[in-house]
Amino acid sequence: MVVILRENPNESQLQSLVSWLEAEGLEVRKTEGQYQTILGLVGDTAKIDADLIRSMDIVEDVRRISEPYKSANRKFHPADSVIDCGNGALLGGGHFQIIAGPCSVEGEEQIITVARAVKAAGAGILRGGAFKPRTSPYAFQGLRGEGIRLLLLAKADTGLPIISEIMEVTQLPLFDEVDIIQVGARNMQNFELLKELGHTKKPILLKRGLSSTFQELLMSAEYVMSGGDNNVILCERGIRTFEQYTRNTLDLSAVPALKTLSHLPIVIDPSHAAGIAKMVPPLSLAAAAAGADGLMIEVHNDPAHALSDGPQSLTPEQFSELSAAIARIRPYAYQY
Amino acid sequence: MVVILRENPNESQLQSLVSWLEAEGLEVRKTEGQYQTILGLVGDTAKIDADLIRSMDIVEDVRRISEPYKSANRKFHPADSVIDCGNGALLGGGHFQIIAGPCSVEGEEQIITVARAVKAAGAGILRGGAFKPRTSPYAFQGLRGEGIRLLLLAKADTGLPIISEIMEVTQLPLFDEVDIIQVGARNMQNFELLKELGHTKKPILLKRGLSSTFQELLMSAEYVMSGGDNNVILCERGIRTFEQYTRNTLDLSAVPALKTLSHLPIVIDPSHAAGIAKMVPPLSLAAAAAGADGLMIEVHNDPAHALSDGPQSLTPEQFSELSAAIARIRPYAYQY
């Protein structure tokens, strides 16, 4: 961390800043320039509140040299994390998984049908939304508790571990038997929820916020991990840009970037990113080629009548073809 | 609402779409072009799920002509809403309020001192954060319940109504005596929280999300209002842009835009937007000149030692000067 001082800093304030930093266990190295003096801080700065220092009269700016996250940082944990998603499904460190299923759970027959179909086609984990974040209060909000119950039936039927999205702390008891808890993009900075999830020890799939940076995503992972749960799966699902043709812009540089910065596995969700079913296959192949640890793909037995996000869902037949194409391309994917 | 059909739509699917739309109470007017056929929908389309229609095979796109929000829409409620914030403080419809106080409540002496100072300088409402959303789990998270207790002491001491931010549904009981509940930018699309707040009937100050549009802000207001609480105050606090010099970019076009689209009052928060204390006075004067219904300004008795957001806080003396300057400029502000 580098502290840039204002011109002619008050000496006694400077002395008290230096003493405070040293009391926090840091070494302070001072460099005086013509217009500016900087303090180089040596030691563990991850837990230093940069805003607090920036707020001082004598300080012009504070720049981090090292990352403000620690548990999620590959520098301190060089080996890839491998997450046990239940029923033998491993994710990360060379273990690749396709997570597939409908955007929303709509009924018993629907979810069982889709679960069997995606399992047969090669998916290792079943997805299904029970609580749905919708921008309009007049849109379908999900089957909620009943949706979780139906997902558990599909899990019992197929043996596939399941993942579903939580929207709020009070819903947590309903997720007892859910294998992976998903935190949606709009909740990536719902810090109270992240803290609570840190006490569950369950795998948490954390989606990148619509206008969040990699560092912010990793800071949110850090919230979960600082509570004691290290089973975090990162997920890129598209960010907001000026492009209007696609719903969001899938940022596949997330794969090499997050693999460099962190040891956590990274899953790509092309369905939500594009919002257009026919773009899912080329983007899925691209994600696999870039070396992602997994894919999250929406599949619906009847996309034209899906209650939410129909336009981005594949039919089981389309998914089956895509799953085979992914299997064919993976041996040629980039190796980290 | 206009439904754009794909080329050569299947006739029976088209017929079933038209029947369904008519069953929803809409009139359907068909226009056939050379390459495209469109359906114009006449009637109340606010409660129609555009995504559902867009998901159909025969549909290429759906465009809304009228806004998808109704309770917040000025078209249906031409008169300005006036919100009663407690202790006689009215906001909106010509009633202007300055909301002032520290970013975080830090202790009894601090909040009482600041409360008295901002009241003396002309503030009508006291702000103070008890629950603090911070990007790092290692940063100060607020005094939480104790912070609310101290705010209530300051309210008792000065008679100022108080506003504080809620982060999660389970915190709601602590806000019983809080006059205005603030929903922060990161929670603007925490739909479960918004639904719950709709049952309180309290004034809700809803901050625009960092990358949200005016329409999304109004849809979130609609969530609160659809629960029965019409006392929503909109707040612009800066959006994320590529500019790095300011923390966020204050969008003052929010004032004329939201006054056109909605009858709800609009408050501007220049402190969080800029993140730099010396930019607060010019931006406050600009907001007043544009015709905002109120301002939210951070004031701290000792900004250099504030536990959060010190760099953007004014001293009580600076605030007092600014408050006087705002009073002088307001007679020349734009009148809607």
Added chain:
Amino acid sequence: MVVILRENPNESQLQSLVSWLEAEGLEVRKTEGQYQTILGLVGDTAKIDADLIRSMDIVEDVRRISEPYKSANRKFHPADSVIDCGNGALLGGGHFQIIAGPCSVEGEEQIITVARAVKAAGAGILRGGAFKPRTSPYAFQGLRGEGIRLLLLAKADTGLPIISEIMEVTQLPLFDEVDIIQVGARNMQNFELLKELGHTKKPILLKRGLSSTFQELLMSAEYVMSGGDNNVILCERGIRTFEQYTRNTLDLSAVPALKTLSHLPIVIDPSHAAGIAKMVPPLSLAAAAAGADGLMIEVHNDPAHALSDGPQSLTPEQFSELSAAIARIRPYAYQY
């Protein structure tokens, strides 16, 4: 095109609008709703100035249903365009090319060395910057005319067709023997330059602007094509987002999106997008997997001493490995 009228439009103004539209060869279909009346325009609306109509008193908004570009539109030219880049190098419609070379031409030995190396490794086109757009007037601005001369030497030596960036109309005579003229991202909307290039008939590689949409890119292609030059190659090179870790965000959805919207070939430049050499291989494999028609990759014999953009350049050895990996993955790429 749909014209949305204001409430209670003036009848004589409406009549004169309708007459004017009909004089432009369009059919006008009117739909009256409760709050709004819309006009559906049927016919060739590509050459209608939407802003002009939007400016009328009685008009609230204008929405395009069909795209405002015509020559670049796949609807009117279903077959893929194949661009002849010189010396037998074809691009598009199944013909894949790797364009490789240094960011800047720095000297004869450098460009000849790199040209031979990339040719040996499989590149079909040589790139090299002579005119360099730099944000600082104090940074290296390129060898300019001398750079073009050296590129032509490398072309003579290796037989590779060459591509170089033009920054301004007056530089055009220097590009007489350059095979492909590149228009950089910052010049994507330099309309005077685009018009002039439309008279050259040469292949024009048009880079997407840093905050441009696909439609804007295609409108800029339309500028070139409306001048008579149909040999336009589209290039995605990263867009500006809030992410700071990568220089720009590579938007690989450009591949499926532009292949749907247009018949022009699409080339991906992962070097400029990421700005980090080690991210180039995974992103290149991803681009190939998504079905791009070509790649543009920076290669420098001595990246550590390159005069510009060293951090994103591969060595000839790294490029050779990458080129082989691309050849291995291409048979498994998505087929349009």
Added chain:
Amino acid sequence: MVVILRENPNESQLQSLVSWLEAEGLEVRKTEGQYQTILGLVGDTAKIDADLIRSMDIVEDVRRISEPYKSANRKFHPADSVIDCGNGALLGGGHFQIIAGPCSVEGEEQIITVARAVKAAGAGILRGGAFKPRTSPYAFQGLRGEGIRLLLLAKADTGLPIISEIMEVTQLPLFDEVDIIQVGARNMQNFELLKELGHTKKPILLKRGLSSTFQELLMSAEYVMSGGDNNVILCERGIRTFEQYTRNTLDLSAVPALKTLSHLPIVIDPSHAAGIAKMVPPLSLAAAAAGADGLMIEVHNDPAHALSDGPQSLTPEQFSELSAAIARIRPYAYQY
């Protein structure tokens, strides 16, 4: 400038970097941390190419502490620049100007009528577009040379100095008698044009690019100033954001920010930013209140039939009212 080295840098490479930096006249101060070593560079770093250093093997990153612009920097020129715009019209340093006129010059009667009207209403400078950047090749491109000729007639008639936009270097001879040359947002990084304008000594009004930062705007000003022309006027005209309701988002924090960073005057263009005539008055008052040095406002005698940008133009009557309101609010504006 701070250079952050990779772990365990090669000693001889480090030595050669240090020698090179010292040869550039800088002092180098080294600070060794646990994981990272940094070099603090003391001296004039404005002309150092940060990218060049960043490209070295042993370097992880380079951060600027001081700004990379010098001529435009207030640190080195504390006093406000005052620009002489011709015919006694001064701008900056307390001199406020309203620049008004039509988006496009359309004919002699139109420009003379508008010129007389805006002069009578208090405008000090006449604007009028002759060369028009339009996203579609099929839209009206301006009267070009003829437009300049008509503007000069209006100047002769009213005595108002005139401003018009240049799009390309070869148009420069036509601007001989134009008082202020405008560089549009899309050309803010047309570096060849900026260099050429630096040799004219004329006042140059430089508009901020649609997704540019303040620093990038000042670097473009630096391009003009490094050619010898110090008469640069900065102009904020709205930036691209996710908001769709307004055409662009007017960033009024540009006023306090640019006044802190630079000595150059700053003019606000609310007409292009909003794209909606009725938003121009509140935003103009806000800009004046924030302490802008001038405003640029579109006025058209017949907005409903303007050939471009009609929806954002005021009538002469509306402009006259607004001009009076601006005069009334200015005494209460923020003083720097």
